[in-house]
Amino acid sequence: EVVMTQSPATLSVSPGERATLSCRASQSISNNVAWYQHKPGQAPRLLIYGASTRATGIPARFSCSGSGTEFTLTISSLQSEDSAVYYCQQYNSWPPVTFGGGTKVEIK
Amino acid sequence: EVQLVESGGDLIRPGGSLRLSCAASGFPISGKSMSWVRQAPGKGLEWVSVIYSSGTTHYADSVKGRFTISRDNSKNTLFLQMNSLRAEDTAVYFCARNFPEIVVVSVDWGQGTLVSVSS
Numbered sequence: 001e002v003v004m005t006q007s008p009a010t011l012s013v014s015p016g017e018r019a020t021l022s023c024r025a026s027q028s029i030s031n032n033v034a035w036y037q038h039k040p041g042q043a044p045r046l047l048i049y050g051a052s053t054r055a056t057g058i059p060a061r062f063s064c065s066g067s068g069t070e071f072t073l074t075i076s077s078l079q080s081e082d083s084a085v086y087y088c089q090q091y092n093s094w095p096p097v098t099f100g101g102g103t104k105v106e107i108k
Numbered sequence: 109e110v111q112l113v114e115s116g117g118d119l120i121r122p123g124g125s126l127r128l129s130c131a132a133s134g135f136p137i138s139g140k141s142m143s144w145v146r147q148a149p150g151k152g153l154e155w156v157s158v159i160y161s162s163g164t165t166h167y168a169d170s171v172k173g174r175f176t177i178s179r180d181n182s183k184n185t186l187f188l189q190m191n192s193l194r195a196e197d198t199a200v201y202f203c204a205r206n207f208p209e210i211v212v213v214s215v216d217w218g219q220g221t222l223v224s225v226s227s
Contacts, residue, residue, distance in 0.1 A: 034210075036153070036214075038153070042219070043112075043217035043218055043220070044145075044153065044217050046213065046214060046215050049207070049210060049213050050210075087152060087153050089155075089213070091213055094212055095167065095168070096155055096168050096169065097158070099152055099154065100152070101152045
C-alpha cells in the first residue's frame with residue numbers, strides 16, 4: 001500500500017499570500033497524484049490530477065508540481081474562499097486508492 | 109448538470125446492516141466508474157470501494173467481505189450494502205463519479221450521508 005503523508009497539518013496564511021502544501025508518497029508514484037479541496041458540510045472538489053492538470057473550472061492560482069515521491073500544491077494568492085482542507089490522493093497503484101491525511105488551510 | 113444524491117444513512121447498532129443509495133442524474137452510471145469514499149468524524153478521506161463500467165469491483169481491506177458495491181442501471185443508482193457494521197464504520201459516506209480515463213480519480217461528488225454505528 002502506498003502511504004501518502006501531507007505536511008503541514010495546518011497552514012495559516014494571510015489573504016493574497018502564497019500557500020505551499022506538501023505531499024510525500026512512500027514509494028514512487030510517477031505523476032499519478034490528484035488533489036482535492038474539502039470544505040465542511042460540502043462535497044469534496046477535484047482540483048488537480050496528473051500532478052499538474054487543473055480540473056474544469058479550477059482557478060489558475062492553484063498549481064501543482066512534483067514527480068516520483070514529492071509533490072507540492074501551491075495557491076499563489078490566497079483568497080478567503082480557499083479556506084478548506086486539502087487532500088492528495090495517489091492512483092499509481094491500487095487497490096487500495098490512498099489519500100494523505102490532509103492539510104487545513106486557514107486564513108489569517 | 110451532474111448530480112449525485114446519497115441517502116440511507118442512519119444510526120445502527122454494531123453487527124447490523126445498512127444499504128446506502130446514490131441517485132445519479134445528468135449522466136448514465138452504466139458507462140462510468142463510480143466510487144464510495146468515507147470520512148470518519150474528525151478524520152480525513154478514506155477510499156472504500158470502486159465499481160468500473162465493466163462491473164469489476166475493488167474494496168479497501170477494512171471493508172472487504174462486509175461491504176458490497178453495486179448499481180442498478182435502470183434506476184441510475186449506485187448502492188453500498190454494508191453488513192456486520194462496526195463502530196469504526198461510523199462516517200459520512202460520499203459517492204463519486206470518476207474519470208473514464210483515470211477510473212479512481214473522482215471528478216464529481218455527492219454531499220454525503222451519515223452512518224453512525226453505536227449501541
